[in-house]
Amino acid sequence: AADAKPLPGYADWKIPGDIIVHSNNTLETKRSAYGTSVITPNDQLFVRNNLPPPDAEILKDRDAWVVEIDGVAKPAKLTLAELKTMGLETTAMVLQCSGNGRGFFPHKPSGTPWKVGAAGCVVWSGVPVRALVQAHGGVKAGAKYMTGTGGEKLPDGLDPLSVIVERSVSADAMEDALLAWEMNGEPISLAHGGPLRLIVPGFTGVNNIKYIKRLAFTEQETKAKIMSHGYRITPIGGTSGPDLPSVQQMSIKSWINAPLPEDGAIKAGRVQIHGVAFGGTHAVKGVEVSTDGGKTWTAAKFVGPDLGKYAWRQFVLEADLKPGEYQLASRATDTSGESQPEARVENKSGYNNNSWLDHSIKVSVA
Numbered sequence: 001a002a003d004a005k006p007l008p009g010y011a012d013w014k015i016p017g018d019i020i021v022h023s024n025n026t027l028e029t030k031r032s033a034y035g036t037s038v039i040t041p042n043d044q045l046f047v048r049n050n051l052p053p054p055d056a057e058i059l060k061d062r063d064a065w066v067v068e069i070d071g072v073a074k075p076a077k078l079t080l081a082e083l084k085t086m087g088l089e090t091t092a093m094v095l096q097c098s099g100n101g102r103g104f105f106p107h108k109p110s111g112t113p114w115k116v117g118a119a120g121c122v123v124w125s126g127v128p129v130r131a132l133v134q135a136h137g138g139v140k141a142g143a144k145y146m147t148g149t150g151g152e153k154l155p156d157g158l159d160p161l162s163v164i165v166e167r168s169v170s171a172d173a174m175e176d177a178l179l180a181w182e183m184n185g186e187p188i189s190l191a192h193g194g195p196l197r198l199i200v201p202g203f204t205g206v207n208n209i210k211y212i213k214r215l216a217f218t219e220q221e222t223k224a225k226i227m228s229h230g231y232r233i234t235p236i237g238g239t240s241g242p243d244l245p246s247v248q249q250m251s252i253k254s255w256i257n258a259p260l261p262e263d264g265a266i267k268a269g270r271v272q273i274h275g276v277a278f279g280g281t282h283a284v285k286g287v288e289v290s291t292d293g294g295k296t297w298t299a300a301k302f303v304g305p306d307l308g309k310y311a312w313r314q315f316v317l318e319a320d321l322k323p324g325e326y327q328l329a330s331r332a333t334d335t336s337g338e339s340q341p342e343a344r345v346e347n348k349s350g351y352n353n354n355s356w357l358d359h360s361i362k363v364s365v366a
């Protein structure tokens with residue numbers, strides 16, 4: 001579109017035609033750009049920064065990046081070069097912003113009105129956090145949380161806790177967590193948190209701390225505002241705060257990526273209805289597709305490789321569609337038995353939308 005904003009400099013290597021630029025810090029993948037190859041290419045993946053990214057200087061000597069490990073028997077400061085000697089694991093994971101699907105909330109929450117495109121399936125390589133912890137004498141007694149701190153330079157004159165990107169997750173999440181330096185086969189870009197990023201598989205985007213400079217096992221959640229007041233499931237019209245549920249593990253979700261209304265009228269006959277499904281910390285067990293707005297459902301089949309429980313699965317339903325109007329929907333179920341609900345859970349900031357109805361699409365077949 002003529003009014004399309006340009007990509008910001010730190011992400012100008014992305015494919016402009018595949019990205020919706022909401023702002024310099026919020027780039028969304030177009031629904032039509034998701035292919036069927038499971039992995040979301042780096043140049044199509046969404047970006048969300050709560051603070052402007054650090055200077056690209058930090059990528060000049062990646063191996064010299066230092067991360068502090070605390071809340072273990074033997075706290076330490078380690079360089080990325082040292083981390084690379086301590087263990088290696090590769091995990092495919094859906095990275096999804098907590099606010100993905102916010103654009104479907106009718107009360108128009110403040111924040112980016114993402115539809116489906118604040119998500120992607122990414123392969124990360126790094127050192128398993130559990131290996132690091134083991135090498136440093138284990139987690140300190142009483143530590144309940146794993147707290148990661150982002151390495152952005154903080155604006156002067158503000159209370160650091162009011163701006164710092166620092167998040168706590170349950171300490172058990174360390175079992176599958178990584179300190180990652182590689183993303184889809186390349187050193188992690190600045191846009192996505194290089195040189196070093198905390199990856200907490202199955203947890204929403206904000207818990208995956210970019211430019212990580214400190215990883216600590218703590219007795220309490222961080223007092224950073226992004227934890228205490230940000231990313232809380234707050235009633236509409238209510239005030240957020242530390243007693244409300246925090247956005248943590250993702251829930252079962254799916255959506256259809258083709259055919260889309262923006263593709264114009266679809267030719268009658270055989271149509272391949274395909275999309276993605278993921279279960280957060282549980283594998284996807286099955287996906288059903290409806291062409292009549294959820295009145296009837298048919299089991300779809302999975303396509304492509306299964307990259308493990310944290311990755312998404314591509315699904316397809318072959319349908320013979322006569323000319324007419326259709327409402328296409330998908331509904332996934334995970335291995336714990338959880339299915340996508342019809343309705344979103346209403347909340348002030350528009351988090352965790354996994355409603356199948358909201359993600360359904362109306363298409364014309366001619």
Ligand code: MSS
Nearest residue numbers: 046047048049050097098150192205206210
């Ligand atoms: N990190 C840091 N350091 N900073 C910031 O800002 N953000 C978040 C994460 N991490 C941040 C971080 C968010 S919020 C998200 S989503 C993610 O990240 C995204 O990613 P990418 O790579 O895509 O951009 Mo919402 O929940």
